[in-house]
Amino acid sequence: MSRLAACEACRKAKLACDHKLPVCTRCSTNQGICIYRTTPFKRKREKQSLGSPDESSSFNPRRNPYPNPGYLGSSSHAAIFKHITSDGDHGGHQAAPETLHSDLFGDNHLVLQGADILKHLLTKYELSAMKDLVVFWLAKGANLALAEPFVNQCTRSVSQLFTYHDENWHLVYARRLLHNSAQPLHFNDSSDLDGFSAQFLDHNSRWETLGIFFAAVSRATIDIPFFPSLYATEQQQYTLRRLCTKLCDFALEISLSLDCLNDLQLIMQYENFIVHSYVDGDQSYHSWRKLGDAISSTFALGYHENIEAKLGIPTFLKELRKTAFARIYSADKNIAIFLGRPPRMNKRFCHFQIPACRNAQGSEWTHDAEAGYRADTRWSALCASLKEEIWELLQDKHDPSCTQRASVIQSQAEAQWQALPSHFRLESSLKQCTQGPFERDFVAGVRLHHLHVLFLLHLLRLRSPTEPDLPIIETAGQMLTLVVEIILLRDQLTNSGTGLIWKVAYYGLPAAGMMLLAMLKQNMPRAHRTRSLQDLSVFVAEVQIGTIVRAGDPNYALLSKATRTIQRFLDTTRSDALVEPVGQEDEWAALLSQDLWDFEAGFWQSLADHPSLLAIEPSLPPV
CATH class of the missing domain: 4.10.240.10 (Zn(2)-C6 fungal-type DNA-binding domain)
Known part of the structure; x- marks a missing residue:
């Protein structure tokens, strides 16, 4: 034997x-x-290359010869042939072809690279310390917005995985994780969350499990500035964040190389995009591409279709899929507006759907609905839906019906706001809010979403962006005041869906820009002017002293350019030198950006070149 x-x-x-x-x-x-x-019974050779049979024979570079086609719609060949044959996918699992052994899947080079990064990371940092960091971060009330149900489970599971540490332990684990990632995720209409999760935890752990855990580690390093068992300096913090992001990237790419899309991979794609938005910045092409990949997978999985109409899917999974759709849909609209690019998920080709949240069902809120990531998902998607309609109106601005359609959208926005539970509506100063850190951040985010919809509607109605009227001045002023409050109270807030820098860049900069335009135009009421000057002074001071962004941070260039322009304006105001040059009205309008959606670098460059801001220091070079 x-x-x-x-x-x-x-x-x-x-x-x-x-x-x-x-x-x-x-x-x-x-x-x-x-x-x-x-x-197990062979003696170790002195040196063994990665290409030797013992170590890499299981990583066969051959690709899956029968790719998973994903969702095929009404215009596809499948829609025609389904009327001829009775074959069909009834939604019982998401699978790779089970007749092929998992060794034939995946990309050999990616797996080897992922194994090397895993070894490097776990040699440099204690896994138990990373687990403690995530547990501490979760205890503060934070989490990954889409992967929320699985983060604690994945953290516990990954922290117990790596008990075998000979010279090539990383290759052995990489092979096992790859084998598990190639397995289908089974479910039926009576499945529960625990049974579904068990398929990718503990001895069933997959590359996706690692990806979710290390995405959480990366995010935790952003919210927790000092964790001595892992990092005590900014450089150490940054190094750990980059390594975790890199491993998260490889975990995602290895999983996708198996060509068997599933719910877990889509969740990881979204969270990977969010990590890159923090690590590379909201203007980064890497982030933009990552979001595009998540959108592609959403369509490939068919989650833009009516999820409730699908058979054999348990309730928890339907809600998870609705959450994935809603978060990715919202991100598409918000990033498109922020960058001034076309959105990629058109509502006309999607069945718009939002998840339920605690004590709320369907599209209706209940008076006792609880703040949480699902509630944030619902509200951000509802606002994103209106933003998409506003964006479409921008393309038809000269259509006679544009004004009427804009009025309808405004009525819908106000109705949505009033339909919220009263404890979700922030209608006073954030400082007066007595809720906990998560709930405080949540209601601030809810209010900013609503104000942004109104801001975009007012912007649409302006004859020219250089001629702000009272409605947009009032809305922009409320946005700016709230963003400044969030900056000042940042240590008393817990990320409820979007981070501080995003709130500053996405809401704060357009609001500040509009207030500057109004003051340069000299048509702002005195009460608004006084408050705006106070808010702008605080905004600039917080950026300049480095409390919210530092040199080298991803969004530093954008924020520093804007604050230098604001500072120059404040200097001219203090010296009483802010006088509109006679006869330069047309020149001013030509200098300023005519793109209603462009409130990033181009806008601030044009505003910095305004003759009023150059009057006090003609030799000052443009920013």
Whole structure:
């Protein structure tokens, strides 16, 4: 009889192993990952290349010859042939072809690179310390907005995985994670969240499991400035964040290379996009492309279709898919507006759907609905839907019906606001809000979403962006005041869906820009002017002293350009030198951006060149 080797967990514990495959009984009971070495009785050779049979033979670079087509709509060949044959996918699982062994899947080069990054990261940093960081971050009330149901489970699971550490342990684990990632995720209409999650936890852990955990680590390093067991300086903090992001990237790419899209991969794609928006910045092409990939997967999975109409899907999974759709849809609209680019998810081709949240069902809110990431998802998607309609009106601005359509949208926006539970509507100063850190940030975000919709509507109605009227001045003033409050109270807030820098850049900069335009035009009421000057002074001071953004941070260039322009304006105001040059009205209008949506670099460059701002220091070079 051939000699059988114990798995690594049993061998290290010096316990009997029953050699069951793929998981022995003891590991199955203890929920650990069960690893069997490929050549347990061979002596170690002095040097062994990564290309040797013992280490890389399982990583076959051959791709899946039968790609998963994903969702096929009414114009596809499948829609025609389904009338001829009775075959069909009834939604019972999302699978790779089960007739092929998982060794034939994936990209060999990606897996080897991912294994190397995993080894480097876990050699440099203690896994237990990273687990503690995530647990501490979760205890503050923060989480990953879409992966929220799985973060705690993935953290516990990953922290128990890596018990086997010989010279090539990373390759052994990479192979096992790859094997698990190639397995379909099974479910039926009676499945529950725990049963679904068990398919990618503990001995079933996949590359996706790692991706979610390290996305959480990366996000935690942003919200927690000092964690001595991992980092005590900004440079150490940055290094850990970049390494975790890199491993998260490889985990995602390895999973996608298997060509078997599923819910877990889409969740990881969204969270990976969010990580990149923090690490690379909201203007980064990397972030833009990551969002585009998530949108592509949403369509490929068919989640733009009516999810409620699909058969064999449990309720929790329907809600998860609605959440994924709504968050990705909202991100598409907000990033498109921020960058001045066309949105990529058109509501005309989607079944618009939002998830329920605690104590709320369907599209209606209840008076006792609770603040949370699902509630944030619902509200941001509702506002994004109106923003898409406003964006479309911009293309038809000269249509006679544009004004009437804009009025309808404004009525819808006000109705949406009034339909919110009263404890979600911030109608006073944020300082007077007595709720907890998460709820405080949540109501501030809800208010900013609503104000932004109104701001865009007022912007649409302006004859020219250089001629702000009282409605847009009042709305912009409220946005700016709230953003400044958020900056000042940042240590008393917990991220409820969007971070501080996004709120400053997305809401604060357009509001500040509009207030400057109004003051340069000299048509702002005195009461608004006094408050605006106070808010702008605080805004500039907080950016300049580096409390919210520092040199080298992803959005530093955008914010520093804007604040230098605001500072120059404040200097001219203090010296009473702000006088509109006679006869330069047309020149001023020509200098300023005519694109209603462009409130980033181009807008601030044009505003910085305004003759009034150059009057006090003619030699001052443009920013």
